[in-house]
Amino acid sequence: MFALADVNSFYASCEKVFRPDLRNKPVVVLSNNDGCVIARSKEAKLLGIKMGIPWFQLKAMMFSVPVMAFSSNYELYASMSNRVMAHLEELAPQVEQYSIDEMFLDIRGINRCIDFEEFGRQLRRHVSVGTGLTIGVGMGPTKTLAKSAQWASKEWPQFKGVLALTPANNRRTEKLLSLQPVEEIWGVGRRIAKKLNAMGIITALDLARTHPAFIRKNFSVVLERTVRELNGESCISLEEAPPAKQQIVCSRSFGERITTYEAMRQAVCQYAERASEKLREERQYCRHISVFIKTSPFALNETYYGNLASEKLITPTQDTRDIIAAAVDALNKIWVDDHRYAKAGIMLNDFTPTGVSQLNLFDERQPRLRSDELMRVLDDINHSGLGKVWFAGRGISPEWQMKRQMLSPAYTTRWKDIPVATL
């Protein structure tokens, strides 16, 4: 048996925890650059505010009560996420962090001591008391069914956020699946839902009753797994240790459009620096570096331009200097003047756990001397909290930097931002 615990309106709830004055008020959280809505409190949902609506449109709308908006504060959310996970780990033997606000728990055998749903309510209380956040809990014999249960626990308030589907109560599972549209199933997105609907497969129960071989032939092994999971056959297991990353991406939209090569080179250098740091945190070396740049796909009166170029290194590296050099080479292949660029990014691929590789017999390039030591010194300074050092290529406080004009304090991670209680 699996349980899925997820935090209700996670980002919006984090903003509310330290702002009791916002209790029962509509709150939304915006994407980077304060672009669009990515999280809504219960009250904001009731006002009919849709996910993904651009902030400039929402700002112009009139509501019966004022809507409070926040720029996204990932420092705060990551720290609150750790608190939630720590509380769940106190009550469950094996856990897998699935996303910033979701956790799968292995709850096999727990019903020998306590009823599944009673255990769910216990998890809920424990997290609520310890963090101020409310979780919903769905349980089932497979991850997919736990997800469906969790969906239903939100859909019907009478479950009060806790619902268990057990093999013993098959009628309940069928009832639920007959009420769940296919596009609400974990692993079924818009495209596949449309194709399924065209075949007359409308509900989760319809899908569960379709032959796995038919699904494999017309879709893929991924959806076949979903069908099996809906029937209680567990195909996706709990993964306690996250597998090593295969790719690192660092990309961002600009606060203001970029029109000059020099500004773009700075942006690409900055992303390359950040991506290199992540690579060293993963203790990996990479051999493949790609850079992409693009104009806004929404600008109707401009011609769209987007392109990607890659560099392949002979020797794997985790040295920021190598990665910046490769990134700039890649940028030079695709840069075109006279566009208003909206976004750029870098991707690192083809990882190996060490920097050693078979050198080409005729390779004239010498490996960098003491690269690992230099990078360690760099990372130590930047993690020390005492100061920051960086490569000159990225420039100083450029105007295209991300905009976050409604940022909340780092309540849990910065001494000067800690809330003070007064009597």
Added chain:
DNA sequence: TCTGGGGTCCTAGGACCC
């Protein structure tokens, strides 16, 4: 004026090998 970021997995097709 203004529309997010970071991942995974699978598949098809081409290059190349014996």
Added chain:
DNA sequence: TCTGGGGTCCTAGGACCC
């Protein structure tokens, strides 16, 4: 007239997740 079979590796693109 008529041009193999079986395999691997790589890449690009499409689907999904949060």
